[in-house]
Amino acid sequence: xxxxxxxxxxxxxxxxxxxxxxxxxxxxxxxxxxxxxxxxxxxxxxxxxxxxxxxxxxxxxxxxxxxxxxx
Amino acid sequence: xxxxxxxxxxxxxxxxxxxxxxxxxxxxxxxxxxxxxxxxxxxxxxxxxxxxxxxxxxxxxxxxxxxxxxx
Numbered sequence: 001x002x003x004x005x006x007x008x009x010x011x012x013x014x015x016x017x018x019x020x021x022x023x024x025x026x027x028x029x030x031x032x033x034x035x036x037x038x039x040x041x042x043x044x045x046x047x048x049x050x051x052x053x054x055x056x057x058x059x060x061x062x063x064x065x066x067x068x069x070x071x
Numbered sequence: 072x073x074x075x076x077x078x079x080x081x082x083x084x085x086x087x088x089x090x091x092x093x094x095x096x097x098x099x100x101x102x103x104x105x106x107x108x109x110x111x112x113x114x115x116x117x118x119x120x121x122x123x124x125x126x127x128x129x130x131x132x133x134x135x136x137x138x139x140x141x142x
Contacts (some may be wrong), residue, residue: 005125006121049126064142
């Protein structure tokens with residue numbers, strides 16, 4: 001399970017959010033993604049598609065490739 | 072439509088495949104993804120999720136971040 005790409009991406013998402021000192025509620029507000037959805041993504045319990053990845057990259061002001069760096 | 076992330080990724084996928092001189096059938100064989108599915112991805116008519124992106128990155132022997140470079 002730990003090697004699953006969704007779990008790995010969830011960890012990356014958590015790191016990017018924590019680095020900025022944002023809580024899930026703030027990321028939800030600026031991205032328009034529901035807070036529960038963010039929590040599920042961070043826990044690897046939900047798979048992000050390209051459009052979700054783009055929305056997240058925009059929220060973090062990152063390129064898509066940078067969002068997925070190290071995943 | 073042209074700015075849609077799925078269309079942009081489809082173009083990237085097409086470029087990566089053409090650069091290697093692979094046809095869709097060959098990419099289908101080495102990735103295990105159906106040829107029709109590949110065609111729909113390349114035409115931006117289907118959205119790839121993280122697991123599909125990982126499968127494609129593996130087929131091209133690229134990191135996920137490299138697969139999405141420039142998208």
